[in-house]
Amino acid sequence: MSKNLKWAVIFLAAMLLSLGVIIFGQFSHGTVSAEIYVDGKLYSVVNDLDRQEMRTFTVQTEYGSNTVCYKAGKIWVSEADCENHTCEKYGKASLAGETIVCAPHRLVIRIVSTSYKKADVTV
Numbered sequence: 001m002s003k004n005l006k007w008a009v010i011f012l013a014a015m016l017l018s019l020g021v022i023i024f025g026q027f028s029h030g031t032v033s034a035e036i037y038v039d040g041k042l043y044s045v046v047n048d049l050d051r052q053e054m055r056t057f058t059v060q061t062e063y064g065s066n067t068v069c070y071k072a073g074k075i076w077v078s079e080a081d082c083e084n085h086t087c088e089k090y091g092k093a094s095l096a097g098e099t100i101v102c103a104p105h106r107l108v109i110r111i112v113s114t115s116y117k118k119a120d121v122t123v
């Protein structure tokens with residue numbers, strides 16, 4: 001094998017590898033959703049977390065209200081009438097397992113991956 005051909009093969013292999021990473025990355029990115037819990041009970045599930053236009057909804061409970069926004073795989077609390085505003089300050093959550101907590105309102109927003117959820121449902 002000539003030196004040039006050898007490098008061409010290595011280059012091609014590296015290209016294919018990075019392409020695979022990109023495709024797999026997009027695929028795994030598309031499987032996240034968010035679960036919203038109030039008082040330890042499932043309040044709502046956001047299945048279209050990946051949508052490109054921002055969507056906003058309000059979680060109104062006896063403890064108070066939190067305005068939640070999500071877009072492009074990220075979810076965050078934009079407004080809350082709680083005392084410490086920790087939930088607002090947290091910023092955007094996008095990774096599976098990431099959790100936004102509003103302790104005064106007993107609100108938990110948790111990012112879950114669909115594959116993890118499937119395992120959960122079969123129990």
Ligand SMILES: [Zn+2]
Nearest residue numbers: 080082087102
């Ligand atoms: Zn809060």
